[in-house]
Amino acid sequence: MKVLLVGEYRDGKILPSTYETVAFARKLGAAAALFLVADPSDLPRFAGKLYLAAAQQCGEYNPEGHLALLLQAVQAEEPDFIVFLHSAYGWDLAPRLALALDLPQISEVVALAEGAFVVPACNGKLRRTLRPLGQRAVLTLQSGAFNADGEPAGTPQVAPLTWAGSAVVELVGYEAASRGAVDLSRAEIIVSAGRGIGKPENLALIEGLATVLGGEVGASRPVVDAGWAPHERQVGSTGQTVAPKLYIACGISGAVQHLAGMKKSGFVVAINTDGDAPIGEVADVLVVADLKQFVPLLTGKLGGV
Amino acid sequence: MKILVCIKQVPDLESRFKIAASGTWYAAEDLAWRLNEYDEYAVEEAVRLREASGEGELVVLSLGPERAGEAIRKALAMGADRGVHLLDPLSHDKDPRQIAGAIAEYARGEKFDVIFTGLQSQDRGSAQVGLLLAGLLALPAVTTIVAFSHEAGLVTVRRELEGGARAVVKVRLPALFTCQLGLNTPRYPTLPNIMKAKKKEVRTIAVTDLPQVAALVRTEKLAFPDKRGAGVVLEGATSEVADRLIAILKEKTTVLK
Ligand SMILES: Cc1cc2nc3c(=O)[nH]c(=O)nc-3n(C[C@H](O)[C@H](O)[C@H](O)COP(=O)(O)OP(=O)(O)OC[C@H]3O[C@@H](n4cnc5c(N)ncnc54)[C@H](O)[C@@H]3O)c2cc1C
Ligand SMILES: Nc1ncnc2c1ncn2[C@@H]1O[C@H](COP(=O)(O)O)[C@@H](O)[C@H]1O
Secondary structure, eight states, rough: OOEEEOOOTTTTTTOOHHHHHHHHHHHEEEEEEEEEEETTOOOOSSSEEEEEEEHHOOOOOOOHHHHHHHHHHHHOOOSSSEEEEESTTHHHHHHHHHHTTOOOOOEEOOOTTTTTTEEEEEGGTTEEEEEEEOOOOOEOOOTTTTOOOSHHHHHHEEEEEEOOOOOEEEEEEEEOOOOOSGGGGGGGEEEEEOOOOOSSGGGGHHHHHHHHHTTEEEEEHHHHTTTOOGGGBBBTTSSBBOOOOOEEEOOOOOOHHHHHHHHOOOOOEEEEEEEOOOOGGGSEEEEEEEHHHHHHHHHHHHHHO | OEEEEEEEEEEEETTTBBTTSSSSSOOOOTTTTTEEEEHHHHHHHHEEEEEOOSSSSSEEEEEEEHHHHHHHHHHHHTTTEEEEEEEEETTGGOHHHHHHHHHHHGGGOOOOOOOEEESSOTTTOOOHHHHHHHTTTTEEEEEEEEEEEETTTTEEEEOGGGGGGGEEEEEEEEEEEETTSSSSSOOOOHHHHHHHHHOOOEEEGGGGGOOOOOOOOOOEEEEEEOOOOSEEEEEEESHHHHHHHHHHHHHHHHOOO
């Protein structure tokens, strides 16, 4: 079996996610080649063939250009699977390739199942097993699902690719994430509010618990999107990555993008009315209760200790 | 300006799911249904663009069973001009390519200037239908947008990247955009607008009347994840539960003295 792995490069750097595709190929037991649009003077650590185009010439975000380059690599390599990360780069490019090659795509693979692939459904509450019809497919991998074991190593044999079109979409530049004064990554205790708080006034309950514990307040994305908390409080794949000794998730369902930001926490408590919420998979203690009653009760008791 | 928004009706994710007898999808009974969250942002952005451009038309389209009509009515109440319902009682069995294929059959002749979809549907989460549709219509596409502005046929968007950074991207219309959470603040339909929406046109087309697209993927199984089981479950908002939690925290962590 042969796979073509699609690495990621942004803002002048090869992203570590590239090595997750390598770990996946190993798990699949497949021979792997890597595709990358990057700076040719800075090679990834990879023992195998590297189809490499220069980011300086082809652009970091240029879907039509990257698709054309990928098609060259696919033609040369004839892989069974073409493997992306399920990321802003991967989910943008993978369906374009799948359509161009008339291949099935299976998105956000979390596990293998005898030639089929397991993916989440309903925000992680369920799992689907999908089988591509035919021998070949495009896959995107959930980030963090296939972790690189050990340091990546090796020197690739470079097969250079070139592209000479004009870009249909133009990348003008990048804007850094807004970082405020709060550095949640150093907090020992974080109490986070999710959409389950229901209304902005209830944020005071979360703040009250954080205060008696001497911790910081965090938030899930909907709380930030609604303007109830600033972005610097957001925990998750598009917010901060935290690793406190204690993380208390109040009214947070446990979507994978939230878990990505807090799964390294020492001890996780979840307070949720839904005993089936996926946060239960990572929680050391799941309190099945209405946070509006339980949080003040807990705060009162802790305040008295 | 002629605008299309593609929307999907999905179950409320706080529902208690049961596996359907087929073993490949969830049982549709006893679920509350709503408009896919990502598509709410898509509808809102389309309505804003429609209001700003003055002339033109905003069409909202959903492929799904009878009840998907409710999602179309909601989008009409938010400000879309007319609806198209690609009626498909078996939509849950269709793969992304089949769904995009059917939508493309409808959209091809309509010459939309702008198409909005959600980044992903909350139940499937394949994040494919938008891009496949763009590809089938030979339109440029930009995914994961968290900001959109338009001036004289040139669109500037911000794409959200991991860690919350953004890429500023420009593209000429016609084009398709997939919308990420937080793009805007979706409006709540007002009562007068809900009433008005009832009178707006919704055209129903049976997918069986459109050219058929072959499936590329087969669903073998839908199941609950293996619970990692390590955690303790405490039930109820009672004083005893709080005491037990405090006792556990004292024993298992170093942060409570
Ligand atoms: C590319 C991408 C990036 C993303 N980045 C992030 C990110 O960085 N961070 C992030 O958090 N999300 C992120 N998301 C969004 C993520 O997928 C989820 O939509 C989000 O995490 C859900 O937030 P939530 O758990 O607060 O809300 P919901 O999923 O709506 O869950 C609310 C929970 O509250 C519970 N509840 C309701 N009422 C009560 C009550 N009274 N008491 C107790 N519990 C109650 C419910 O049972 C439910 O489990 C991202 C999504 C995408 C696609
Ligand atoms: N059945 C459908 N009808 C209309 N639009 C859909 C349908 N399924 C998916 N879409 C659109 O495609 C986006 C991505 O869906 P998905 O590929 O299922 O993650 C959604 O946010 C919708 O905008």
